[in-house]
Amino acid sequence: MPLSHRSYGAARVVSPRGRLDHDNCEGFQRDLAVQLDACTQEGAALVLDMSGLEYVSSAGLRCLMIAAKQAATRANRMVVASPQPVVAEILQISRFNLVLPVFGTTREALASVSPQAVQAFDKG
Amino acid sequence: MRVRFWGTRGSIPVALTAADIRDKLARALLAASGRRFDSYGEAHAFAEETLPFSVSHSFGGHTSCVEFETGHEEYFVCDMGSGARAFGEHILARQGGRPATINVFMSHVHWDHIMGFPFFGPAYVPGTRLRIYGCHDILEQAFRLQQSPPCFPVSFDQLGATIEFVKLTPGQPREVSGLKVTGQLQRHSGDSYGYRFEIGGRSIVYTTDSEHKLEDRAQTAAIVAFFRDADLVIFDAMYSLAEAISVKEDWGHSSNVVGVELCQMAGAKHLVLFHHEPANSDAAIEGALRDARRLEELTRGARPLRVSAAHDGMEIDL
Numbered sequence: 001m002p003l004s005h006r007s008y009g010a011a012r013v014v015s016p017r018g019r020l021d022h023d024n025c026e027g028f029q030r031d032l033a034v035q036l037d038a039c040t041q042e043g044a045a046l047v048l049d050m051s052g053l054e055y056v057s058s059a060g061l062r063c064l065m066i067a068a069k070q071a072a073t074r075a076n077r078m079v080v081a082s083p084q085p086v087v088a089e090i091l092q093i094s095r096f097n098l099v100l101p102v103f104g105t106t107r108e109a110l111a112s113v114s115p116q117a118v119q120a121f122d123k124g
Numbered sequence: 125m126r127v128r129f130w131g132t133r134g135s136i137p138v139a140l141t142a143a144d145i146r147d148k149l150a151r152a153l154l155a156a157s158g159r160r161f162d163s164y165g166e167a168h169a170f171a172e173e174t175l176p177f178s179v180s181h182s183f184g185g186h187t188s189c190v191e192f193e194t195g196h197e198e199y200f201v202c203d204m205g206s207g208a209r210a211f212g213e214h215i216l217a218r219q220g221g222r223p224a225t226i227n228v229f230m231s232h233v234h235w236d237h238i239m240g241f242p243f244f245g246p247a248y249v250p251g252t253r254l255r256i257y258g259c260h261d262i263l264e265q266a267f268r269l270q271q272s273p274p275c276f277p278v279s280f281d282q283l284g285a286t287i288e289f290v291k292l293t294p295g296q297p298r299e300v301s302g303l304k305v306t307g308q309l310q311r312h313s314g315d316s317y318g319y320r321f322e323i324g325g326r327s328i329v330y331t332t333d334s335e336h337k338l339e340d341r342a343q344t345a346a347i348v349a350f351f352r353d354a355d356l357v358i359f360d361a362m363y364s365l366a367e368a369i370s371v372k373e374d375w376g377h378s379s380n381v382v383g384v385e386l387c388q389m390a391g392a393k394h395l396v397l398f399h400h401e402p403a404n405s406d407a408a409i410e411g412a413l414r415d416a417r418r419l420e421e422l423t424r425g426a427r428p429l430r431v432s433a434a435h436d437g438m439e440i441d442l
Contacts, residue, residue, distance in 0.1 A: 022338050055423070058382050059338040062369050069370075086422055093415040094365035094381050 003031040009116035011045045012038065013081070013106060017052035020060030029063040036067055036076065045077035045113035049106050053087050061094055068100055081109035125326050125442040126193040127356060130214075131186030131207020132434040134333075134362045134377070134399035135236050138185035144405070151179045177435075178406035184436025186210070187236040188332055188399060190358060194323055198301045199226040202319065202330045202358075207436060208240025216245050223251030227300050230258035231332055232316035233266035241267060242276050252285035257292050257300065259307045259317040264289040292317075308350050310334035311343070312376035320350055326442045327353070329392070332360040332399045335368070335376045336386065344386075351390035355442050358434065359383040361397035361412065380416035387429050388420070394430040395420075396440070409433055 005014045014035045020028055039046045048064070050056075056064075071078040080102045083091060091097045103109040111118040131137075155175055161167040171180040187205030194200060199215060201208070215224050224246050231237060246252045256263060267289075271280040280287075292298055294317060297306040304322040309315060311334060318331035329351050338344050351357055362368075362377035380397055387395045397416060400409050413433040420429050432440075 022341065022344065025339055057338070058365055058369075058379075058385055061365060062337075062339055065366070065369050089418065089422060093419050094379075096366050099366050099370065 008120040011117035015049040021057035022059035025059040050083040081106040128191040130211040131189035131205040178410040204241040209243040212245035225253040250284040397433040
């Protein structure tokens with residue numbers, strides 16, 4: 001799965017695309033760990049922009065859980081932004097909305113982690 | 125083939141409290157505001173057809189005990205949780221003094237799965253024949269232990285029934301009075317075993333106290349093969365997925381989400397959520413069922429999967 005990122009001040013926005021399930025979760029977990037390491041080095045929060053994610057299975061959600069635990073131990077903030085309706089429902093059904101804060105837009109997610117990040121986002 | 129649920133709760137029996145009943149009554153009265161019922165029948169129909177299940181009923185509180193009525197004169201049951209007491213009364217009433225033969229299949233011997241046995245009436249009746257099947261070596265030891273002093277006043281050796289323990293080998297099908305049964309090792313503290321039952325072209329998988337880690341491809345493939353095209357899968361859905369892979373990881377239980385995913389992969393026809401968390405209210409279990417049905421809708425493939433939540437007293441005909 002392509003895992004592109006953009007940086008806005010003290011926040012890194014990571015954007016998974018397509019489907020995340022037991023067929024590709026191992027690679028996703030490795031790629032996400034790299035992004036999280038970079039966030040730790042930069043002292044940045046990680047915003048997971050889910051607007052390009054069409055589906056996430058339990059195996060994919062487990063990757064997010066592992067990343068969320070790592071982020072918590074390193075005092076990194078990790079939040080979810082703009083999930084598609086199906087993914088938003090899966091997050092609710094699995095109770096993952098209680099594990100990771102979920103925001104309707106990337107801007108709202110950035111505003112929750114850093115005022116500088118949202119200013120950088122607004123500047124484009 | 126009829127499947128009858130005598131106990132559906134996990135870990136420890138629970139009962140409705142006075143506050144729970146008062147809450148249900150208040151909700152029912154609120155829902156009935158402005159209506160008029162001229163007979164008990166009208167009120168009963170309203171409760172049955174209009175009120176949510178969690179208001180008009182209860183999922184119940186007995187621990188695991190599920191009967192399969194195959195049409196054979198012998199009885200077949202999975203686990204001897206606290207639901208076994210009522211199951212025993214059912215057998216005694218039905219037999220009317222005639223001795224019964226009962227085949228018991230044990231997932232494992234944690235207390236909630238054996239605690240009903242000391243209160244299982246037919247075990248005290250001379251002439252009853254009890255065959256207790258399982259894959260654990262310590263099956264007999266566990267049954268004897270819970271009926272040893274100082275835990276219980278009647279020792280195992282004082283029981284009137286003829287009791288035989290039969291060791292099953294996982295993966296090797298065995299014919300038991302017309303019912304073909306195959307065991308499979310599951311991930312649970314001390315090990316547990318799921319069973320696939322087949323008779324007359326119908327298949328049922330009983331899989332409780334089992335943690336599934338879908339990132340483990342080999343394990344997932346084995347489970348999917350075990351569930352393949354099953355008519356009914358009775359599935360440990362004790363926790364939410366988030367709980368099962370965080371604070372309750374490695375506690376040996378699964379979730380409604382994983383139940384839907386595995387059944388969809390296996391092409392199973394009917395998923396029954398089972399082994400309900402004792403801390404969960406009727407409304408919470410109803411919510412887990414609603415969520416599982418919605419997930420099935422969102423992810424449905426070529427064939428729909430029916431999803432239910434087991435309750436004490438529920439019957440399913442196959």
